[in-house]
Amino acid sequence: MRWSRAFIPTIKEAPADATNASHVMLTRAGYVRRIGAGIYEYLPLGLRVLHKVERIVREEMDRAGAQEVLMPALLPSDYFRETGRWDVFGDNLLRLRDRKGGDYHLGPTHEEIITDMVRREIRSYRDLPRNLYQIQNKFRDEPRPRGGLLRCREFVMKDAYSFDVDEAGAAASYELMRQAYTRVFDRMKLHYRMVQADSGSMGGSTSAEFQVLVQSGEDFLTACDSCGYAANLEVAQCREPAASEPSTPTPACSKVSTPNAGTIEEVSTFLKASPDRFLKSLLYAAGDDVVLAVVRGDHEINEIKLARALGVGEVALATEEQIVKATGAKVGFAGPVGFKGRVLIDRDAAVVHAAITGANETDFHLVNVEFKRDFDAQVADLRSVVAGDACPRCAKGKLAVYRGIEAGHIFILGTHYSAKMRANFSDEKGVEKPIIMGCYGIGVSRLVATTVEQFNDADGILWPMSIAPYHVIVVGLGQDAAVTEACEKLVAGLEERGVEVLFDDRPERPGVKFKDADLIGIPLRVTVGAKGLAAGGVELKPRTERDPKKAEILPLESAAQLIAERVRAMMA
């Protein structure tokens, strides 16, 4: 491709509303344009990258024995009504109505549709297992699209769905997908972790997320430094603390005045006691009840764990009125001692001795509080892991905390959809049973942006060879006939060898071309100029090399061959 004929609108200044690296880079480099909140156009370079990601995903899905299908984006409401998601999805579902008044929506995910496709055709265990996948645009009316391409209202997603006769079969399908995912992310050279994750409300048993590690990630993860344990912070566990006795008997619990000191920080300063001696008491609304959850002062409560311990779907922080009503005190003075209602305490909070808590009385706290002696509560794991916690899996490991972007999620669904939709098969004995399903997503368009988040520098993008829009950029300097001739010859030689070449033949100054080449991030740059030709050939420099003086001089005659080999090596 000749740049002089290409549509690659690079710009110096990104729109002011671009806040993260991928949005800024992809916009400046002419890959995408935003035309609405969470709605993007893919320009030629952007589409080439998107297609390359799709191709890798397709190849690995096919290799794992899955087959591609295409489902409608426009869906009649019947299917989602059948499983209740017409209501469950709420405002996240992009709904519309046709001229006859019929309810429709744009598909946010296609479990119901694929389940319907399968139930109409699959009758027998002989028809199973099967794995079907789709790569297509999906729609969610996000409450707040953000992060450029990272969270859009319309996005490209690969979803695979597996259908098995039993749990063992489903586990095997899941394992195949796990391996396929590993291959996909490896081929893209991403730095990622597979982590345990919350299966969500959709009743999955086994599930794992593929998190790409980047500082700008929305998710927090933890991983052990010595074994393979890794989990999303939502569900991450740490080792249970050892039980301990106070070194000296704790004096009787007593009340102290702490005027206007409601936060841990204020009371901690006021009483000159470190936060880890506090029992932080938080009130939560769980269904119709208000419960008290207690964690150590320096820890943060994890609402997913709390909900699980309570056996409810979700919990919400109590309102100010609820707090005042339940404790009889202003916000900031709640405590477990004397609390009338259900109390849960985190394992680490339960082993604090001579603790400090709110007194359920405005402007007062209690000191020398002892769990069991002064109050009782249900002990549970309620807090989020913090860096430095002991690994729950191995004896010596410490947990580190990272940030990541969720690029993939695999899980076993069981019979959640098949039971509701009567997607059954007959087993060997003729007994009708629901199909065991799994589903496996990859955010394809999100992956484009995620890769840029991980691979960029001050000058622009650094694509991995496997998904770069072009393998090589040939930069011709000056209007010299000899230079032009050398460029043409090199470009032809590379294209003959299957190398994808962008040839910058524009009559621009060298500085402009070099800046643009860095910005769009093609992995290999070949500079062809009078100077280089005089010195023996063309100059090859990887995008990762900052110093132009370190470019290799390749003889023009053999350059195409050598560069083609280099491309192949970088692809692997």
Next chain:
RNA sequence: CGGGGCGUAGCGCAGCCUGGUUAGCGCACUUGACUGGGGGUCAAGGGGUCGGUGGUUCAAAUCCACUCGCCCCGACCA
């Protein structure tokens, strides 16, 4: 949905508080000259329903009301 902010040339912004006659700046764009290995210099140009509607006023980018769009923080998020 709660809080904060922004809509003025393709992009980035000033002007608005304190209304006033041709609405400015940088980048980008066009033309010419010089220049030519990391976003060059000089000169001359073109480009605007000031988000929309209504109101106040002799006069509105500027004041008021409504409205649409967008961004950020939070809530939410397969």
